[in-house]
Amino acid sequence: MTQTLKTKVLxxxxxTGGYVAGIRCGQLxxxxxxxxxxxxxxxxxxxxGCIPSKAIIHAASKFETVSKAAGEGTLGITASEPAIDLSKTVAWKDGIVRKLNNGVAALLKKAKVKVIxxxxTFEDAKTCRVETADGPITITAExxxxxxxxxxxxxPFLPFGGDVVSSTEALSLDAVPGKLVVVGGGYIGLELGIAYRKLGAQVAIVEMAERILPLYDKALTDPVMKxxxxxxxEMHLGARAGGFGDGKLSITTKEGEPLSLDADKVLVTVGRRPRTAGWGLENMGVAMAGPFVKTDDRCATSMRNVWAVGDLTGEPMLAHKGSAQGEVVAEVIAGHDKxxxxxxxxxxxxxxxxxxxxxLGPLDVAGRDDVITAVFPLAAIGRALAIEAAEDGGFVRVLASKDDHRLxxxxxxxxxxxELSNSFAQMLEMGAVLEDVAGIIHVHPTLxxxxxxxxxxxxGHAIHI
Incomplete structure (x- = not known):
């Protein structure tokens, strides 16, 4: 027998968008x-995604640090050659995920949110049927x-399965692959490819664009490329991946030559798409903006009292954007002007x-003569030198208006x-000018x-350069 529920908000x-919206709705x-x-x-x-990948990246960096200490040593520190049991690393990562899962569950319970x-699957804009382990539930909502x-x-020519994996499976491997080929030179592929290289895998990157991270300017990506x-x-830029079989991935190089790459695992990270299929979106009557659900500045869709947040609404597809949108929608529903x-x-x-x-970055202001750009190298920062963070060409760059010095x-x-990202965003959000940042006494020694x-x-008057 189908259970029925009626609720104010479904x-x-x-x-991150959904559960934050839920908590804020409950608070209201x-x-x-x-x-x-x-x-x-x-x-x-x-x-x-975010959390488990950063856990694996952290473990890989620790392994690399110990590896550097083996042999001749580093910073006067010597150690034996390290080994890794990736299954134990994954178990540690899974423990972090469980802890955070439990934390979210507790927060939702505290906010009196009913979790099903x-x-x-939606039948219309305000009614859905939920298939649960205890039977179907029909929910209607305002x-x-x-x-x-x-x-x-x-x-289509590299379907997930077996040794062809997405980032999800790459975060739960039971052993470090001897040879890993990453298809896609965006941030997800590079983050995981670099982590597995630190863990000892031989890694190759296959990217269709002429350089890695093509959405960022070359000055930012050059240190990563180095x-x-x-x-x-092994880098194959301007190259196209083909099929995979018998432990070999076929690619076509930039010059149009066929090439086979040995691979124990092929990690495909060519992007993400909004999850719009399989839950009845087509029955809801909402307008679309390409592959995304169209929303206004209140996160409202074209259907009255239907809202959308997070990756479903378009770029940037970032967790913190979804969380912020979730808060906004909850407050709008509660009658606030947000x-x-x-x-x-x-x-x-x-x-x-x-x-x-x-x-804005250099690519956004190319050709304009009303913008000041200034770069300061981390090599001139004492903290960077003291933590071995000054030798890879790193820098901080600011762009500001010539007229009023607005960042x-x-x-x-x-x-x-x-860890500097929040400071950057805060200054921009507050409409800071160069003099605001220059007038703040920054803690020494810090990045x-x-x-x-x-x-x-x-x-025009940097002190340490």
């Missing part, structure tokens, strides 16, 4: 049901928040070294610069001093 998807006293039919509470980010585990997230893009080259990663209109949404690549970008963008590349010095340099 949320489909328990990722809205009767809320959250349907989790995907990766689990926390969605892709917590379960098979199962797959939802407001519906769509937060179904995204999924890896599969290439690391890849210095660490023996808009989703950020000045910037900062992005980070957890490569080696890391890349941060907030606001337009901030970028950085270097070890540990991900953040490079932001200060870059701003001083844009004003």
């Amino acid at each position: 949320i489909i998807g328990a990722g 006293g809205l009767d809320t049901v959250l349907v989790d039919g995907g990766d689990g509470l926390g969605g892709t980010c917590l379960n098979v 585990k199962g797959w939802a 407001h519906v928040i769509l937060a179904t997230g995204s999924e890896p893009v599969e290439l 690391w890849l080259t210095d660490h023996g990663v 808009r989703f209109d950020p000045v910037t949404i900062a992005a980070v690549c957890f490569t080696e070294p890391e890349i941060v970008s907030a606001g 337009l963008g901030v970028q950085a590349v270097g070890q540990h610069v991900a 953040g001093e490079a932001f200060h010095e870059a701003s001083l340099r844009a004003l």
